[in-house]
Amino acid sequence: MANILITNDDGVYSDGLLALYDALAELGDVIVVAPDRPRSASGHSITLHKPLRMDKVRLANGETAYATNGTPSDCVSLAALDLAKDKLDLVVSGINRGPNLGYDLTYSGTVSAAMEAAVYDINSFAISVTSYDEDLDYSLAARFSKYLAEILLRNELPRSVLLNVNVPDVPIDKLAGIEVTRQGKRHYDGRVEKRTDPMGRTYYWLGGDLPVDVLADGTDVKAIAEDKISITPVHLDLTADSMLQPLKDWDITSFSPFSE
Amino acid sequence: MANILITNDDGVYSDGLLALYDALAELGDVIVVAPDRPRSASGHSITLHKPLRMDKVRLANGETAYATNGTPSDCVSLAALDLAKDKLDLVVSGINRGPNLGYDLTYSGTVSAAMEAAVYDINSFAISVTSYDEDLDYSLAARFSKYLAEILLRNELPRSVLLNVNVPDVPIDKLAGIEVTRQGKRHYDGRVEKRTDPMGRTYYWLGGDLPVDVLADGTDVKAIAEDKISITPVHLDLTADSMLQPLKDWDITSFSPFSE
Numbered sequence: 001m002a003n004i005l006i007t008n009d010d011g012v013y014s015d016g017l018l019a020l021y022d023a024l025a026e027l028g029d030v031i032v033v034a035p036d037r038p039r040s041a042s043g044h045s046i047t048l049h050k051p052l053r054m055d056k057v058r059l060a061n062g063e064t065a066y067a068t069n070g071t072p073s074d075c076v077s078l079a080a081l082d083l084a085k086d087k088l089d090l091v092v093s094g095i096n097r098g099p100n101l102g103y104d105l106t107y108s109g110t111v112s113a114a115m116e117a118a119v120y121d122i123n124s125f126a127i128s129v130t131s132y133d134e135d136l137d138y139s140l141a142a143r144f145s146k147y148l149a150e151i152l153l154r155n156e157l158p159r160s161v162l163l164n165v166n167v168p169d170v171p172i173d174k175l176a177g178i179e180v181t182r183q184g185k186r187h188y189d190g191r192v193e194k195r196t197d198p199m200g201r202t203y204y205w206l207g208g209d210l211p212v213d214v215l216a217d218g219t220d221v222k223a224i225a226e227d228k229i230s231i232t233p234v235h236l237d238l239t240a241d242s243m244l245q246p247l248k249d250w251d252i253t254s255f256s257p258f259s260e
Numbered sequence: 261m262a263n264i265l266i267t268n269d270d271g272v273y274s275d276g277l278l279a280l281y282d283a284l285a286e287l288g289d290v291i292v293v294a295p296d297r298p299r300s301a302s303g304h305s306i307t308l309h310k311p312l313r314m315d316k317v318r319l320a321n322g323e324t325a326y327a328t329n330g331t332p333s334d335c336v337s338l339a340a341l342d343l344a345k346d347k348l349d350l351v352v353s354g355i356n357r358g359p360n361l362g363y364d365l366t367y368s369g370t371v372s373a374a375m376e377a378a379v380y381d382i383n384s385f386a387i388s389v390t391s392y393d394e395d396l397d398y399s400l401a402a403r404f405s406k407y408l409a410e411i412l413l414r415n416e417l418p419r420s421v422l423l424n425v426n427v428p429d430v431p432i433d434k435l436a437g438i439e440v441t442r443q444g445k446r447h448y449d450g451r452v453e454k455r456t457d458p459m460g461r462t463y464y465w466l467g468g469d470l471p472v473d474v475l476a477d478g479t480d481v482k483a484i485a486e487d488k489i490s491i492t493p494v495h496l497d498l499t500a501d502s503m504l505q506p507l508k509d510w511d512i513t514s515f516s517p518f519s520e
Binding site: 047051052053054070073074077078081082103105106107112115119140143144147148151155157158160161163172173175177178179180182183185191192194195197201202203204205206229231232233234235236237238239240241242243244247248250251252253254255257258 | 307311312313314330333334337338341342363365366367372375379400403404407408411415417418420421423432433435437438439440442443445451452454455457461462463464465466489491492493494495496497498499500501502503504507508510511512513514515517518
């Protein structure tokens with residue numbers, strides 16, 4: 001039987017995690033280690049400065065899970081290094097409520113858990129439904145999770161590579177296709193709102209949820225805009241190859257530490 | 261005069277930030293927006309769920325700075341969108357105490373601030389000294405910061421590209437060179453320590469500081485091991501190009517939502 005770790009950044013009691021559990025339980029033993037509370041936009045952070053706890057809790061389907069005070073990445077580490085040491089065949093992070101597209105990838109707690117699995121050389125994917133609706137229907141994403149998990153239990157991703165999956169929030173019969181995509185350039189429009197608190201002090205809200213989409217063909221953003229499931233292969237090597245030579249041309253390496 | 265934002269993840273009162281300020285003040289107006297406390301391993305996180313504050317504080321050199329309750333990325337957003345709106349010529353994050361090499365990049369608060377600047381299309385670099393020594397000498401890194409800042413005030417990085425700089429902890433006359441590098445595969449060896457607290461409950465420490473280095477030629481890790489300054493061009497596109505075709509070969513796009 002396959003051993004499948006699931007985690008997320010919406011917290012152990014989220015509906016998306018439950019839908020994922022039920023979909024993957026048909027493929028093997030599902031182990032749940034997830035944050036004890038929502039950890040959205042936690043980035044790929046690891047907890048080095050405080051002790052981590054793992055508490056046994058019960059999911060709404062009656063199954064046992066482990067709730068931690070750590071980040072999604074920590075959950076993967078705790079499972080890979082202790083709870084299910086050397087036994088994990090697959091790590092799946094999700095099903096997230098809300099998109100993880102374009103530049104979101106470097107912020108995303110959901111994706112960070114799959115990244116951490118890639119560091120440990122375990123096949124992994126992150127999966128999100130691209131809507132923040134409170135009553136989100138996870139059934140399409142759950143079915144695709146099972147389909148993709150079966151493929152990843154048969155095939156090996158290269159070292160340091162993971163998959164980032166986004167599923168449009170459409171009725172199953174409206175799904176327009178499945179596309180392998182590149183990461184697009186979607187990002188928030190960088191709004192900041194300045195307000196005054198009841199004591200007269202200034203404070204700020206970042207964000208707003210208006211995305212700026214650059215709908216280039218073949219990108220995750222475009223696929224979702226067309227009601228398709230988007231699958232982006234992601235790797236951990238951030239080197240901008242095209243700049244290696246130009247930097248040398250800028251005399252960056254001519255620095256002399258003794259000159260003023 | 262150039263407007264240069266500096267920030268970090270060690271906190272506004274750190275020695276590395278002060279050394280950076282003094283080095284860059286010769287090149288233009290230095291604006292400081294930095295976390296009010298250490299934010300190491302905070303990843304590229306943005307704060308969407310709580311109000312952000314900016315408090316005026318005074319650095320040890322007598323200059324004014326802004327301390328925030330946000331992450332390094334938030335500091336860049338607050339400066340780029342409010343405090344120095346449309347005025348920033350360069351963002352520098354550091355000088356960090358401790359390396360940001362290899363896979364560290366996806367965890368690093370220091371690098372995340374430079375990434376956020378790249379999202380706003382502002383030239384930026386992150387700079388770290390590769391030692392955790394409490395009495396770290398920042399003078400070599402400070403001199404290189406000034407040298408690199410001058411170059412980046414004359415030249416434009418492509419959209420979504422930033423530089424990640426690591427400086428070895430060596431006396432200035434022992435510096436072995438400057439190298440433009442690729443991101444290596446350095447990562448922590450993934451240790452978890454299981455302990456029992458005074459109440460008999462289990463807890464865990466992640467990490468340990470033993471890095472696993474894969475010393476491939478041309479990488480940041482190798483350059484540092486050879487006592488060279490390492491400069492890695494980094495971009496925000498994480499697409500694993502080499503996997504785009506193989507995924508299609510795995511029939512990933514053949515999913516039918518109606519089959520069981």
